[in-house]
Amino acid sequence: MNKYLVITASPNREGLTASCGAAAAEGLREAGCEVEIVNLYDYRFSTCYGCGSGWGKCRKESRCVADDPFNELQDKVLAADGTVFVTAVYWWQPTEIAADFLNKLRRCQALRPGGSGLSDKKFLFVAAAGGSGHGTLSCLHLFEEFAKQNKMEPFDYLPVMKRSREYMLPAIREAARRMPEWSYSK
Numbered sequence: 728m729n730k731y732l733v734i735t736a737s738p739n740r741e742g743l744t745a746s747c748g749a750a751a752a753e754g755l756r757e758a759g760c761e762v763e764i765v766n767l768y769d770y771r772f773s774t775c776y777g778c779g780s781g782w783g784k785c786r787k788e789s790r791c792v793a794d795d796p797f798n799e800l801q802d803k804v805l806a807a808d809g810t811v812f813v814t815a816v817y818w819w820q821p822t823e824i825a826a827d828f829l830n831k832l833r834r835c836q837a838l839r840p841g842g843s844g845l846s847d848k849k850f851l852f853v854a855a856a857g858g859s860g861h862g863t864l865s866c867l868h869l870f871e872e873f874a875k876q877n878k879m880e881p882f883d884y885l886p887v888m889k890r891s892r893e894y895m896l897p898a899i900r901e902a903a904r905r906m907p908e909w910s911y912s913k
């Protein structure tokens with residue numbers, strides 16, 4: 728059975744981000760996948776310290792030296808066939824914890840000897856904005872840069888705003904349902 732991870736990044740456990748994560752999980756389960764949902768706000772991990780002169784051990788060893796749950800979360804991503812990553816939009820950007828997580832993951836994977844461990848993973852990125860909607864596209868742009876840096880070809884990038892919730896939640900569910908059967912073009 729395919730294993731998928733749904734990562735949400737919002738401290739609001741009943742908000743738009745959580746609804747997007749639940750819609751994705753529903754679609755993945757409809758596709759017959761085993762799904763684990765993780766909210767980054769249930770974990771406490773450090774930002775990247777930029778060890779040494781800027782290139783830490785993570786570049787070669789693909790692990791963060793900090794003694795916190797980041798490595799455990801990275802292992803979940805690497806053990807899954809794919810991930811749906813949903814962040815709330817804060818300050819026109821991904822939430823701080825979402826940015827910290829992706830920054831550390833990039834440190835560990837983008838230049839990994841032997842190639843990025845993310846390049847054969849299926850990813851769906853979602854940015855959920857509950858205010859003006861400003862920043863939804865900036866978030867997706869950052870996700871695209873992350874994907875390129877990590878040699879990934881994500882399945883899709885979806886923007887959701889408070890006003891588009893009604894038609895975007897079914898779209899997220901449908902995207903998640905289709906993602907497992909999709910094959911890379913490369």
Ligand SMILES: Cc1cc2nc3c(=O)[nH]c(=O)nc-3n(C[C@H](O)[C@H](O)[C@H](O)COP(=O)(O)O)c2cc1C
Pocket residue numbers: 737738739741742743744745815816817818819820855856857858859860861862863
């Ligand atoms: C610190 C902070 C900054 C925010 N910045 C933005 C923003 O730049 N654009 C926007 O549309 N909404 C913004 N919002 C609203 C969130 O996107 C809103 O809470 C949204 O519903 C996120 O999902 P949630 O329901 O899971 O919290 C912000 C909220 C907070 C708490």
